[in-house]
Amino acid sequence: MKLIATIMVLATVWSCGSIAEEFHVSPQGDDANPGTLSRPFCSLARARDAVRGISRPLKADVTVTLHDGLYRLTEPVMFTAEDSGSAGHPVIYRAAPGAKPVLSGGRAVTGWQRHGQSERVVVWRAPAGKAVFRQVYIDGQRAIRARTPNRECDHTFGPYWPANAEQESTGGSWSLVVQAEHGKPLLGLARASEVEVVLLSHWYQQRLLVGRIVAAGDTVRIQPLHQEGKFNKQERFYRGSWFFLENALLFLDAPREWHHDAQEGYLYVGLPPGADPNALSITVPVVETLLAIRGTAERPVEHLTFEGLTFTDTTWTQPGLRGMNFTQFAQPIPVQGEENKMCPPGAICAEHARRLILRHNTIRHAGATGIQFVEDVDDADIEGNRIHDIAGNGMVIDCHALRNPPPEKQSVDVAIWNNEITRCGRDYTNGGGILANNVRRLIVEHNHIHDMPYSGMQIGNQPPKPAGADIGCGENRIRFNHVHHCVQLHDDGGGIYTLGGFQKGTVIERNHLHDIARGPWAGRNGITPIYLDNGTSGVLVQDNTAEAKERNGSAGNTLRNNRPDQPEIAAMAGLCPGYSPRVLGQ
Template sequence: MAVAAVGAVIAPQGTAQAAPAAAAAKVVHAAPHGSGKSCTAARPCSPQAARDAARTIGGRDVRVELSGGTYELSEPLALGAADSGRDGHTVTWTAAPGAHPVLSGGRTLTGWDKSADGTWTAKVPEAITPRQLFVDGERARRARGAACAASTCDATKTGMTGATATGIAKWRRPADAEAVIKVRWRDYHCRITGVEGDNLTFARPCWTNSASGTDRTGPAWDSTTVDSARYSGVAFFENARELLDQSGEFVWDAENRTVTYLPRKGEDMRRARVLTPATEHLMVIDGAHDLRVQGIGFAHAAYGQPSTDEGYAGTQAGLTLTGATGPVDHAGRHYTKPSAALTVRGGRHVTVTGAEFTHLGGAGVILEAGTKDSSVTRSRFTDLSSGAVYVGDTEPKPHAELAGERNTVAYNTIRRTGVEYTDAVGIWAGYEAGLSVDHNTLDDLPYSGISVGWGWNQPEAQKSALRDNRITANRITNVMRVEHTQHDGGAIYTQGAQPGTVVSGNYINRSAYGNTERDGNGIYLDEQSSYIRVEGNVITRVGYKWVSNWADYGIQNHATGNWTDTDTPALTGAGSTMRDNHTKLDRLPADALAVAAHAGARPAPAEQLRPDLARSGTASQSSADGAAPAANATDGDTSTDTRTLSEPGAWWQVDLGEARHVGQVEVWNNASMTTADFDVQLARSVDFSDATTTTVHVTGRALRPTLLDTDAEARYIRIKLTGTGRVALAHVLVHPART
């Protein structure tokens, strides 16, 4: 009997015939103001009508093509099970060839009137509460004031002092203003509700959920509430007319329903296009499968919760505690994710690719409620108030249909997210299994870059759905930015036991670089992170440890074959190991450069390290505080410190052995005993009497690091206090001038 050729079908009589060609995809056309009934290119329809038309098509792939322009949505474009691909086919929502469609939740504000003080004011339509304003595509900032120290703005369970000293007691509308407070990794935004004498009260449940007034604020050991010992004051108050003093700032007046804006140089409010986010969700995909979203823009989606009495009681990574009552749960099961422009719930084989998310009041994409085998790829995220991508949920042992499995976040570019809610991370995942976070580029973020896992030290995190996750070949730069004062995180951050999880091939550069505290890490295996392999990563210019797991109940973690410019103590926890790592480097070798260049959404070179002349020098100091020798500052390890005694003119210095042309000095502080108000002297002679001696004064505390560009011939580099106190250093590097 003859065998039919591949691709043929067998006719009833047994004769081989060619298989019929697959039916071409049916194209449905939509346009921003489409009103046609046939949804053709000549007569496109609205996105909602296109959705309804696509539901009637079977037996082949369907393409809903959106022509270019802005689709102003007053409600989400809702896609459900009926919008799925059927019988092995796919439904694709995509940009028409050459088009750039944008789903927008923004409303244009017009009718601007100029005041004598240079500000402009416009009326705001009903049911819109502006938290963000975008003028000709550039984000404006809510008017804000100065910081208020805890000694003045003393927070308690019931409120705060400081109304008199801050001037809030005399503000015309203090109830429009919010206090923004940052405590370690947490961010709080609560609206003022009352002023009585020097005392301020705040909206509830926001304040209750931000203070220790409830047992729901986090693990029992957590001391990061607004009324804790770690509270250092208000970062700033915002949204008061009395604070409007910088160009590019605006104020929302709820009583008169107006926005007042102080333009930047060159802005003409008579011609400017001014948008405020109004619609929360732009696309919601609920229970759909075999669905693709491709090449579509998402812009100006709102996030309404922070403007309500719920406020923003941050817990970690952009999730908040909400509700006046609720179960006591120290594992964070009931925390609330931010609003997102695109949300996928219970999806199967849902693909988001080539999309652009920008100018958002909340997050970009959320995959949740048991979404499986779905992906966010090759998309761009920039200028988001919250995080870019949230995957999964906070239930440690979900029912099978609600488990997040085999999802992918890959080849995305994420920049300037967490603009408003600085505790948000670039990519967050909860209790996921088989997750791949691969080849993403993340840059300029206030807190952690990638966070996978949940549960802290609670029993739920010991045996959960977490397993077999891969964080690979990502490029993460300029995260945990010091100016946002979010501490205790890392470029890559994990929680919970995750058997089979691998962190490999990532390039991390400048995490918590320039920080004042030594708690910003490269790869941070926090709390009960266990069974994780960290291998073949390149990690440079990190504020503290390149790999860290301070908790000894995180077990069986293994760091192997990584490249880094510093050293670190051995990993804690039973069965954890560090082997064959390349540490204390002052130049990256070719293998490391190749790994770094391969990381991220597209190839890019690494920032090469600069040679350190101090590494081979001889260190000394005016005195020593116990077992803290001078050489601890030149040993290539930011976790070891040197300290002098407290004395007038205390100093530390390094002898390079011969005069060298010095181009830069890096001074890394001790953090626990920070060097402050000091001179950095560069000289050819040990008594620093040479006429060519160069002195650079540093006012205030040294950072990690303080960078001083120099152009001097010097053999000796000395750090000398200009007053009394100690010299306390973790690291000093001396770089030759560039040639």
């Protein structure tokens, strides 16, 4: 009788197709282990390889459970079409119940010795190698790259000094013209070419490497190196600009400032008297991307889920090589021959993927972008994540910004909901929460987006002439979002911002926007809570709790009932646990 029962159970298992596969990962594990709960792997890459070794098509769900602890990465964990799940049996990488696994692209800096002291700060140094990095974190908090004038405000990153830019002749070299007292720190400075002049002009940020310096009376003229791709506007655009100087040991004179001498291989940090860096966790990022999901147009990656994980400490060194010119949403102006280097990388990066789910993760301390969909990521969910303390943008959908992109280049049916996105643009200050270029059927609902030096989100990108031309961007749904305290530094932006083109079928409705106002360092260009810019047309904007305006040739949109005093709309906006835009009727 027992034998018959056993046979019946086995027959049932075989007929249903299977028993779920599960692997476990722990920092205390060993990649020589079988990946069981009692004998886990120690790396995500090893678990991926184990999943890859299961024969396809999958006959059961596959789950990889990551347990508590810090997983330090020295290169991206790559997922290709070989790692796909299926519609019936997805592959899920998730945190163990109650666990907080952290995937870090950083390394610890230790061996600190006292180097010097001033009235306000004790300077310490430690060997950190000659590989360049652009961020330092002290006990999990972003430190300030040594600069002058010293930063005093954590929202605008000010104060700044005034600057203008002048061109010697048509097609000639450009120079910054600054007051003598503000250019004085550069005069006689050894290795001045390592200093970055960080220039803010309306919605632009430029990072310029110092070249020739000429003092003349009450001004100093700074001629930046590597001017290709820089100063792409007329002189009047740069009148009334602001700047600061960054990256010299001479500037290190305040607590929590740092300087990396890449030639000598030392990191210097300033701490208050009495603080000991050997008792602190000091981390520098060394990896650009932690999770790389890379299919092809012919073989996309399919049915992967990443849930409950923390991704932290990534780098991006390109801006320091030849300087960089960023237009709105921290998009580099291309330099001929270097176009492929001009897409700021994501801590999570995906291209050519289907049914990718990023759920309940934390993305922080990214050196460029938090989540980056390069191109052709369809039917993806970005749900319930917290994205904060990001150098550039929180997330970017289709970073190439092609007009009328072909199907193999365009992302379709991406849903972004219930995410908190805050404190982006920490280094590249015209970054923002969400940049969605020329996408279709995008859903952005019930997100909380706040504390941005530039705009909360941008839909669409630069259109061709004439204004209102089709750019392949449309049928997008922007609803129930809570967006506030944006455009705190730059101008020509808004809480929700569209950049041109015929965006047929796009709806912006029932969003709660407030505290979108001109900051002390902004120019005179427009700032509006909902800003339809540069020939935007075909958009329905209704029932939002803030003003909406068409600017710069935008026309053919429908704007109605957009005003502050609508508490019922405000109450519905923002995070909404349990909500899903994938459920019919919501």
